[in-house]
Ligand SMILES: Cc1ncc(C[n+]2csc(CCOP(=O)(O)OP(=O)(O)O)c2C)c(N)n1
């Protein structure tokens with residue numbers, strides 16, 4: 001069987017797998033119109049019919065073949081020449097790979113030299129309208145079957161497909177000036193010599209070098225250059241460990257000595273907190289782009305080891321930067337995400353992030369994704385790491401084109417990258433560049449890869465580095481001389497050596513020099529808060545009234561709302577007349593008052609617009625006009641800050657990460673994420689553990705994100721009851737055993753020192769104050785709020801304007817203020833509690849007539865623990881037994897957190913008895929009756945004044 005050897009390369013064996021372009025064209029036609037495609041003039045078997053048309057009719061007969069006949073399947077993507085990038089060596093039977101297959105289309109060998117008419121939808125002809133079949137095959141082959149493999153046939157938009165075809169099919173598109181080639185070579189020199197330098201100086205240090213994918217540096221630089229040329233001024237990058245130091249050095253241009261300092265084991269950071277390993281730190285840099293001569297700000301977002309976790313964070317930060325600049329189309333700010341092949345395919349958050357890409361309140365108008373596809377994940381082969389052909393298949397769900405490229409062909413790489421940047425700028429959609437490369441060393445520099453991939457690594461050891469290959473090519477073609485090349489290397493080596501020398505003089509390290517999101521003007525020049533006072537959070541009554549009136553109205557004319565909603569709004573109006581608020585109104589007033597003060601508020605999460613419990617109704621829907629909505633919160637004052645409230649996709653990990661990133665961009669915003677039920681936050685646990693709880697300690701980065709976590713035991717079963725307060729409290733960093741020094745600014749300094757604030761408010765007013773305090777504080781801390789469900793409508797859970805007007809403020813503890821407080825020495829028991837159980841306790845106390853004997857005090861701010869106020873309360877009731885009462889099971893809730901702190905503040909002189917549900921595995925019962933029985937049981941104990949008699953502690 002003779003083969004169609006049209007190219008001299010080893011591609012020849014698979015020559016003329018050329019149907020991809022037609023295939024794409026046909027696919028596009030088909031999916032665009034429901035009827036048959038426009039008829040072609042010739043008959044299927046007619047001797048004069050064009051080859052293109054034959055292909056077309058063939059496709060019509062067998063549309064299934066469309067999925068098989070793709071050029072990228074046979075492109076030479078692996079620099080090692082071992083693997084098929086799509087994990088499969090399968091060649092579709094209807095591809096013309098050999099001469100005998102010509103017959104499949106009624107063609108013979110002699111037809112190869114016949115001229116054929118080119119359809120208008122192909123660009124391979126350039127200015128020519130006819131070509132010989134041999135030339136057609138050659139051109140298609142060189143476009144689709146060499147070092148670039150294109151996947152875009154699934155995109156159901158003709159214009160977009162045509163755009164891509166034109167970019168790749170047009171003859172001569174991939175030609176570079178000698179200046180461009182020299183720049184590319186110089187960038188490769190930097191990339192390669194940087195790793196070599198680190199390897200020489202710190203041979204036994206982990207650095208997750210880029211060797212085998214050095215081309216990533218010119219790749220990223222090309223994307224940035226091209227984007228800058230098209231107007232981008234701010235690029236936000238997220239990337240994992242591999243090549244990160246190189247990116248910092250050669251893309252972001254972090255000072256080399258600062259990078260080298262990080263290798264010095266003796267240098268400790270001067271900043272507070274744990275710090276982080278060098279390949280996790282972030283960076284922010286404003287500079288001039290040398291190619292375009294324009295200003296550009298580059299930031300690399302700090303990230304944890306948890307692969308891909310940073311993706312939504314980068315997107316959120318990008319969205320926020322676009323928002324603050326009024327860059328609705330993403331023409332000024334863009335994101336680039338770098339991925340590893342195994343992580344891209346394996347981590348679900350990648351999928352969650354892709355699904356945000358086209359949602360109005362979450363889109364960043366297109367992200368350029370770059371995959372470092374070294375065909376291995378730690379020690380795991382791709383065949384064991386994914387079930388999809390390519391590691392990039394996840395991107396297909398959003399119709400992102402995917403450009404696979406052999407990373408040992410630097411010119412192909414930078415061409416693809418420049419098209420990717422143009423694509424993003426043209427269509428504002430995501431695009432993926434898959435750099436098919438290898439990993440020259442083990443997973444890290446200490447690892448032995450031959451244990452597990454012996455044959456692959458034998459080949460890798462034989463592999464000539466890309467820099468040498470490319471330099472040889474340019475020297476051979478006369479673009480550079482050997483001497484120039486060597487000088488370029490020597491020049492960069494000298495830069496590294498000099499920086500190394502300077503790094504040895506450094507006496508001190510500052511993690512704050514690695515900040516990815518500086519907040520100009522927010523802190524003083526030393527990076528400290530401008531004051532250390534807790535602001536007043538109450539507001540004038542007329543502002544409360546005004547917000548309340550808007551919250552009870554429909555600001556748009558001729559807007560018909562649901563009658564049930566009219567009732568709710570009337571109820572609001574009545575409350576405002578009575579100077580009272582419920583939960584929803586308190587939230588309205590907190591948001592509205594901040595908007596008045598120029599603070600942007602953004603509330604995101606599943607079904608937040610209405611509110612899971614149908615209490616919020618921040619978006620009104622016209623009952624007669626489809627999609628006509630009104631957000632009264634944006635009709636408060638003409639010069640107010642904008643309010644965004646958005647129902648999110650059904651994701652916690654992705655969306656919470658996004659909001660965290662959004663909150664990172666500016667301190668002058670209140671950014672809230674609400675879980676549908678608090679229970680579901682654990683699918684975002686990685687964002688909570690790796691970013692929210694620890695972000696400041698690792699990266700000296702403040703963040704004021706607010707988590708609203710509906711919580712409460714209400715007989716709704718194990719998965720709709722608990723936001724797991726115990727977990728947040730266990731991660732709180734205030735010391736349970738250290739007896740505090742009560743300085744004048746204890747309240748605020750405690751907040752400043754903590755890693756996050758955990759509250760459970762029992763009144764709407766306190767919820768209002770804590771939201772306002774969050775933004776008015778002179779620093780930022782994450783705020784975790786356990787929010788109520790039944791209390792949203794509880795007749796007792798209302799607050800008066802008096803508790804919210806100027807002069808009022810957040811109460812960390814709400815002391816007993818009833819009969820017991822009038823004669824405290826008579827009180828036999830002081831019950832401390834938090835949240836909704838307070839109302840159960842008050843009801844039970846009243847029914848047992850124990851108002852004078854039992855005091856009930858509420859802990860509203862649980863962490864940092866209000867030692868000062870708890871001390872005061874306990875001392876006020878010297879003869880009372882102290883009880884902690886919670887509705888959660890004993891091994892959950894707050895008890896394990898509060899108990900040692902009570903012991904500390906009571907100097908272990910008085911016990912704090914536990915009353916609540918017994919320890920359990922599940923957070924709540926699924927049986928309503930069991931729920932009520934256990935509630936009654938612990939309430940009985942709470943008011944059984946003999947319950948602890950004779951017990952020792
Ligand atoms: C979520 C998560 N799981 C596991 C790991 C441990 N881990 C670190 S690197 C790595 C392999 C990553 O492979 P790939 O994404 O292909 O990147 P490469 O190291 O090959 O560049 C693994 C499993 C991790 N860092 N994060």
Ligand SMILES: [Mg+2]
Pocket residue numbers: 340341342372373374375376377378
């Ligand atoms: Mg890999």
